[in-house]
Amino acid sequence: MEYENIEILFVEDSVDDAALTIRALNKSGFTHKLLHVKDGAEALDFLYCRGVFSSRNPNQFPNLILLDLKMPKVSGIQVLEQVKADKRMKSIPVVMLTSSNEGPDIERCFELGANSYIVKPVESDNFFKTIKEIGLYWMILSQPPHL
Amino acid sequence: MKKHISDGLETTHLLNLKNSEQKNQTAELIIANKEIALQNEDKENRAAELIIANKELIFQIQEKENRAAELVIANKELAFQNEEKENRAAELVIANKELAFQNKEKEKRAAELIIANKELAFQNKEKEKRAEELITANRELKNAEEDIRILNEELEQKVIERTAQLESANKELGSFSYSVSHDLRAPIRAINGYSKILLEDYVENLDAEGEKILQSIIYNSKKMGLLIDDLLAFSKLGRKPVTVAEIDMNGLVQQIKEELIFEKGDHIPEFDFEILPNAEGDKSLIRQVWINLISNAIKYASNKANTHIQIGSYLEENMVVYFVKDNGAGFDMQYYDKLFGVFQRLHSQEEFEGTGIGLAIVQKIVHRHNGNVWAESELEKGSCFYFSLPAIN
Structure with a gap:
């Protein structure tokens, strides 16, 4: 049942960033159920109940997706594209996380x-503060869509 | 002749009167008369004939006279004609002489023409030579043109190659910047983050020296992050296109001042504003220039009891010169040449924080606007930074 009732889907290939992010959320007092996957392919497997996630309830979706941009196999942009093109998932808030503001990614x-x-x-300090604010805004202040 | 005829008639008349007396004789006389009459008749005929002949003669004489007159006339005519012919001959002689003269002239002319012809032939030859020379010169010119064309082509090729090299260098720089910002930031974030975790959760396991070392790791990794961000911002400037428009300088500077004071919180500096003329520039870039100069002024005057910052401008030729003057720490003018260098600092980190990119960014932006940037300063008295931008026409 570890893949049921996931509230935050966290897609991040960097173990360090993942550890710091999860710690920042925990330290900030968020108790939401979070699943960390290591690349875009795993994220899509989860969302479409494939592979190791094939047994999870296909009618459940997370309330927030934290999506790293640059990842091996399937990039954050590709995951974003599929999520926003899918009628059932397009209302899930997706927060893009990236290491830099270089490159033409923002507009896209x-x-x-x-x-x-x-x-x-x-x-x-800034990193912890940013993660805390993301959690605060999207999980507490912002009303989740009715899926 | 007529006298003869009348004589005869008179005789005849006397005889007839004597007839009455002499009959015999009468008859004879008649006969004789008759004879005479006949003879008279003959004579008359002869006379008539003579008259005719006379007339004829007269006519002939007349004719001869006419002829003679005609001959005279004809002679006269001939004489006249002769004279004419002589005149003509004389004229012909003159004409001949004239002709001879003319011939001579013509010969002279012909000789002259031959000379002229020779001259012409010579000139023609010269002209041909000239033409040949011109052809040669033309050929040389064409060759030169061809050389130039080839050189131009080579130059164009070189330009294309260089442009391609520059483009690929730029692309490389772009991808380098991307990987610097993306790939270098991640490990620094990890070092800084984990150090922070150690400090927060495991500090009781460290002695004072250990904690100090940990603080240094945090401080240095943070600084490295800032340096990378500054370096990227600086390299981005070179690649960002400059879009020029009129800038409302008073509005822009006022807004920046408010933002900087808001960030500053306490120790609010005293600002002395002059009304600034507008100038041409890229607003987002010029905004960065003002932010860097004004925040520098605030920073370097922060040790003074009263921070006084003066912002003003003046016109110089076609440029507007803006300045930001502070009463801060100032700098030693002997290090002026390092002032606008990348990562060059004239103050220690302990005195004033900073990476040393701010003025390098200011200079790069102003230069990209064809303007200039310079400064005057005196240690402990303060600095004044100037930059120029194209004025509005």
Whole structure:
């Protein structure tokens, strides 16, 4: 039952960023059920109940997707594109997390329907603060869509 | 002749009167008369004939006279004609002489023409030579043109190659920037983050020295992050296109001042504003120039009891010169050449924080606007930074 009732789907290939992000959320007092997957392919497997996720309830969707941009196999943009093109999932808020504001990604992400685009701060205090604010805004302040 | 005829008639008349007396004789006389009459008749005939002949003669004489007159006339005519012919001959002689003269002239002319012809032939030859020379010169010119064309083509090729090299270098720089910002930031974030976790959750396992070292790791990784961000911002400037429009300078500077004061919180500096003329520039870039200069002024004057910042401008030729003057720490003008260098600092990190990119960014932006940037300063008295932008016509 570990894949049931997932509230936050966290897609991040960097073990370190994942550890720091999860710690930041825990330290900030969020108790939401979070699933960390290591790339876009795993994220799509989860959302479409494939592979190791084939037994999970296909009618359940997370309330928030935290999506890293640059990942092996399937990139964050590709996951975003599929999620926002899927009638059942397009209302799930997707927050893009990226290591840099370089490259032509920002516009593309918003065109595809990303709800937010966050550059991960290098400095840990700022990083913790940013993650906390993301959680606060999307999981508490913002009303989740009725799926 | 007529006298003869009348004589005869008179005789005849006397005889007839004597007839009455002499009959015999009468008859004879008649006969004789008759004879005479006949003879008279003959004579008359002869006379008539003579008259005719006379007339004829007269006519002939007349004719001869006419002829003679005609001959005279004809002679006269001939004489006249002769004279004419002589005149003509004389004229012909003159004409001949004239002709001879003319011939001579013509010969002279012909000789002259031959000379002229020779001259012409010579000139023609010269012209041909010239033409040949011209053809040669033309050929040389064409060859030169061809050389130039080839050189131009080579140049164009080189330009194309260089442009391609530059483009690929730019692309490389772009992807380098991307990987610097993306790939270098992640490990620094990890170092900084984990250090922070150690400090927060495991500090009781460290002694004072260990904690100090941990603080240094956090501080340095943070600084490295800032340096990378600044370096990227600086390299981005070179690639960002400059879009020029009129900038409302008063509005822009006022807005920046408010933002900087808001960030600053306490120790609010005292601003002295002059009304600034507008200038041409890329608003987002010029905004960065003002932010860097004004925040520098605030920063370097922060040790003073009263931070006084003066912002003003003046016109110089076609440029507007803006300045930001502070009463801060200032700098030693002997290090002026390092002032606008990338990551060059004239103050220690302990004195004033900073990576040393701010003024390099200012210079790069102003230069991209064909403007200039310079400064004047005196240690402990303060600095004044100037930059120029094209004025509005």
